[in-house]
Every structure is written in C-alpha cells, then in structure tokens.
Amino acid sequence: MKIGLICGQEINELINDSEEIIVETNYGNTLINFKKLENNDVFFINRHGENKKIPPHNINYRANIQALKSCNIENIISIFTVGSMKKTILTGDFVIPNDFIDFTKSRCLTYFENDRVHIDMNNPFCPSLRKLLIESCKIVDDKKIHNRGVYLTTEGPRLETSSEINLFSNYADIVGMTLVPEIILAREQNMCYAALCVVSNMAAGLQNELKTDEISKTFIDKKPVIINLIKKSIKNMENKKKCKCNKK
Ligand SMILES: [Zn+2]
Numbered sequence: 553m554k555i556g557l558i559c560g561q562e563i564n565e566l567i568n569d570s571e572e573i574i575v576e577t578n579y580g581n582t583l584i585n586f587k588k589l590e591n592n593d594v595f596f597i598n599r600h601g602e603n604k605k606i607p608p609h610n611i612n613y614r615a616n617i618q619a620l621k622s623c624n625i626e627n628i629i630s631i632f633t634v635g636s637m638k639k640t641i642l643t644g645d646f647v648i649p650n651d652f653i654d655f656t657k658s659r660c661l662t663y664f665e666n667d668r669v670h671i672d673m674n675n676p677f678c679p680s681l682r683k684l685l686i687e688s689c690k691i692v693d694d695k696k697i698h699n700r701g702v703y704l705t706t707e708g709p710r711l712e713t714s715s716e717i718n719l720f721s722n723y724a725d726i727v728g729m730t731l732v733p734e735i736i737l738a739r740e741q742n743m744c745y746a747a748l749c750v751v752s753n754m755a756a757g758l759q760n761e762l763k764t765d766e767i768s769k770t771f772i773d774k775k776p777v778i779i780n781l782i783k784k785s786i787k788n789m790e791n792k793k794k795c796k797c798n799k800k
Pocket residue numbers: 678679680681743744745795796797798
C-alpha cells in the first residue's frame with residue numbers, strides 16, 4: 553500500500569536511506585523521500601520544504617497534497633506539534649483530533665478557485681485512519697493519548713495571546729499553525745487523512761513564556777515513541793476498515 557507521511561520536524565530515523573523524488577505539480581515542485589517501510593511504500597514530505605525553513609503561512613500546501621495525489625496515495629498520516637489549551641492535555645501527550653476550526657487569514661484554502669465546489673466537512677479526518685492511529689497508540693503503550701480533540705489553526709507566525717487562548721479554549725483543545733489548509737486540500741482530493749499531534753507546550757496563559765526551542769525539544773524527547781507509533785500504523789494499514797473518504 554502507498555502511504556503519505558507529512559511532518560514539520562525532522563524524523564530522519566524513519567527516512568534513512570530513502571530515495572529522493574522531485575514531483576512536479578501545478579503549484580510548484582515538492583521533494584518527496586520514498587522508502588519501503590513495513591512492506592508498504594512510504595512517501596515522506598517535510599511540509600516546511602527541502603530546507604525546512606518555510607513558515608506556516610508560506611507553506612506550499614497545494615503542491616504537497618497534489619504531489620502525494622499524483623503518486624496515487626490514498627492515505628495520509630500527518631504529524632504536528634501543537635500547544636494545549638486544556639489543563640487535562642499536557643506537554644508530551646498525543647492527540648488524535650476528530651475536528652478542526654480554521655482561524656487562518658491569508659492562505660489558499662482550495663483547489664477549486666473557479667468552480668462552485670463545496671466539500672463536506674462532517675468528517676474531516678478519516679474515521680478509519682484515526683482508529684488505526686489510536687490502536688497503534690495503544691500498542692506502543694504510551695498512556696498519554698487523547699482519542700479526540702479539536703485542533704484550532706491560527707495564521708501565525710506569531711504565537712497567540714492569552715486572551716485569544718482564553719477565547720479559543722471554549723471551542724477547541726489544541727492550537728497550531730499548519731493543519732489548515734492541508735486537511736482541506738486532502739479532503740478535496742478525496743484522500744484519507746488523519747493527524748498525530750504531539751503536544752509540545754501549554755498555550756499562552758497556561759504556562760510562562762514559550763521559547764521556540766521548547767517546541768522541537770519535546771518532539772525530540774518523544775521521537776522514539778513517535779517513530780514506533782508511525783511504524784505500527786504503517787504495518788497495520790492493511791487492517792484499515794473501509795471508509796467513505798474517496799467518494800465524491
Ligand atoms: Zn478514509
């Protein structure tokens with residue numbers, strides 16, 4: 553099976569000895585690292601680009617998703633670092649979100665700029681792929697897993713104010729800058745999409761000043777578990793139940 557893997561952080565341990573492919577799309581080129589993993593074909597993209605320096609509001613989301621689509625990928629597992637807006641969700645925890653809220657402001661959110669196409673968003677995350685991720689979390693036995701959660705996407709690149717977090721936390725659980733429009737574009741392409749969110753910090757008002765390296769430090773600390781979890785998910789992909797994501 554062909555699986556897309558998108559991440560914003562380095563997971564070189566997972567893509568060592570991979571083959572680099574440049575995929576041309578209508579929106580620009582995307583670098584994909586291809587590798588056989590657990591008997592599946594894995595196509596890895598760092599969403600921040602080849603040099604990993606593109607900020608969230610400038611990421612070429614449309615090229616990234618179209619590149620995976622043109623490789624005939626049906627399932628995408630996307631990995632994020634997020635802030636927690638809830639005292640019950642702590643740094644180092646995992647969240648498998650079931651819904652999202654879009655607070656972005658200036659991004660291209662669609663492939664259908666000139667068509668009247670309105671994609672259904674009742675189930676933005678693939679229920680079957682979410683279940684598979686949740687099952688993998690149980691196997692790796694990391695106790696801090698939240699099976700549901702609402703991911704609110706901000707425009708960034710600045711972090712949120714305490715008052716914003718106070719407002720957002722009434723409606724969402726975790727906050728980050730990169731889920732939207734990635735998930736919307738995957739839905740527009742009828743692909744199965746699920747997210748593994750690693751809580752790297754508590755949001756404004758719930759902890760003292762956030763230092764940028766704190767975000768990557770938590771990810772690095774959790775990396776062995778994340779890699780184990782992704783490998784289990786890839787290995788179990790053949791057990792994924794049927795879903796309706798590929799129906800228009
Ligand atoms: Zn699906």
